[in-house]
Amino acid sequence: MTNYLVQATDIHKHFGNNHAVDGVSLHVKPGEVYGLVGSDGAGKTTTMRLLVGALVPSAGEINVCGFDVLKQVEQVRSQIGYLSQRFSMYEDLSVLENIRFFAEVRGLSQTEWLPRSMEILEFVGLADFKDRRAGLLSGGMKQKLGLASALVTRPRLLLLDEPTTGVDPVTRQDFWQLVIKLVAISPSPSGRGDRGEGVSVIITTPYMDEASRCHRVGFMKNGRIIAEDTPSALRSKLNGRILELRGSPLDVLRHVAHRDVDVEDVQAFGDRLHIRVRDDKARDVIRRLKSAIGGEGGRVAELRVVPPVLEDVFIDLSEDKDSTPPA
């Protein structure tokens, strides 16, 4: 049964009356990249902190890498790498000194740490900056340093809490390439050979394009995971329900679309609108909108059913639907 690297069962975390995590269950397989998405305050960071044992859950059980997080927290920690949302390297230490410190306290010996640190700095592309003070690095380089320090002991599980928030798109791309390489070369960049056991990654992100790179995605809301599946399976739930509308003027298009009884939501995507419609109503809506927009003096350039993107799913799930139970 324990081919799961992470097994969390019905975990809760209360801060006074605030139920930050309210019954989360999570299963992550070896070699899997699991994305945890949700709005700010949904409980993503608290969940991550519970998984690494930085917080003690109010209720529930967490097993990571075969160890109980509550009872065998030190064993758990020797198996994981964690990159917190906030930069948490020592700014007054150099890149190499930081890596050395975290390598040594996590058990690398006098002879091991240097070659291993250099290898990992090479891997993340920081080798040329090894003597620079961490505080003087750019935002993206800081995140890479954090990743390097999390990776230096060859963890089996990597937990990345919003590693790309506030980082420029190019660096974000770089960062993801590293994560993908990491999972592909199992179990770690230098490789221990046994391919059966890949590095697992749990990553939280506010970016849907990043979520769609994950093997599986969990949507968090109000401290719960309200939907969890592969990105394509999640998207397929909205198949045939997303319309793309282009035309002018945009405010007329939006106004008319909102008025339609079978339209659930309208979102602007640049010069287009994404319209979510009720099940099996796409054809009716298209017909009605075309005539209604014409009647209001607007012009439709294009109106068609498009494949849903994760963002559509996210918006759908984020809306308060008190009557609908979570899927």
Place this chain on the structure above:
Amino acid sequence: MNSRLMSIIRKEFIQIFRDTRTLIMILVIPIMQLFLLGYSATNDVRNIPLAVVDRSRSPESRALLDSYRAADYFRIAYTVDSEADIEALISAGDARAAVIIPPDYAQNLSAGNAQVAFILDGSDPTSASTALSAAQLISQAHATEILTERFARTGSNLRVRPPVEVRTTVWYNPDLISAHFMIPGVIGMILYAIAAILTATSVVRERERGTIEQLIVTPIRPWELIVGKLMPYVILGFFNTIEVLAVGHWWFGMPIRGDLGLIIVLSIVFLITGLGIGLFASTIANTQQEAMLTVWMTLLPSIFLSGFFFPLEAMPTFLRWLSYLMPLRYYLVIIRSLLLKGVSLDMIQTDVLAMSLFAVGIMTAAALRFRKRLD
């Protein structure tokens, strides 16, 4: 040795040596405080500005004033004509004491009933009481001198002597130099303040800068983190002790009569108390400022209720009881006894025991409160 522990200690040292503020605190502040307190916190009153009204203007009155001039307690700063002037000078704080010699001083002196008025500004009781006893001593000595002279003139070789003579011998600090009393106190205060403030801020800084979150998810055990964080400050505190002792000894001439090894060992025991207070403060405070304030709140009563400045014997019973709660109190007794009196361990064992209990108690309480967690 435990390699995790070594890594923490090395990291702490790197950080200490890269942080100018901490370095100044460690290297400069102890010496600065030693000099400030060694020179300023002294009860040795010298050169009290004296105003004089000499209405007698006779050789006799000048002889009296000369005897004031000869003693360095007073400095004749003003010679004025009226008592009104004296009042003005003392009110303004320009003169702290005044002597008024009446016009008939010389005549009365030969009749044997001369009077001189001595006026004292009592608003600062410490210097006033010194001035008072100095004035009395000077006048008495002068009177004796006059009598001796008079007998000598009349051809009698009778030597005048007071019927009872008290022969005083002052032990340990024969010249009653305040600095010798203050410097051991300064050592205690520095050990306490530096250890507590640096420990508290270094732990809280991890929280403030977010590095604690990364530290938490390492397999470092809480005791390793505590020992690793404190060890550098034990070592630095040790050098501070030596530094202050050396400057106190060679610059201020403070004696070191007791066993130096014992002094250092007991100083480190006291240092642990300071480290414990700092660690405890770090479990309460969320920011470095809060940590600093918490430490200061314990430091001030410590200084006032430990016998640092004010003698414990002079305190009301309630405060004296409170003083037993101040670890600094025991250390001051110990370090003063060792430095100035050169006593052996068995003479101060009660204080050593009490201080050690505080060290163990505070450190245990702090370690129990210390959590390697975020909540």
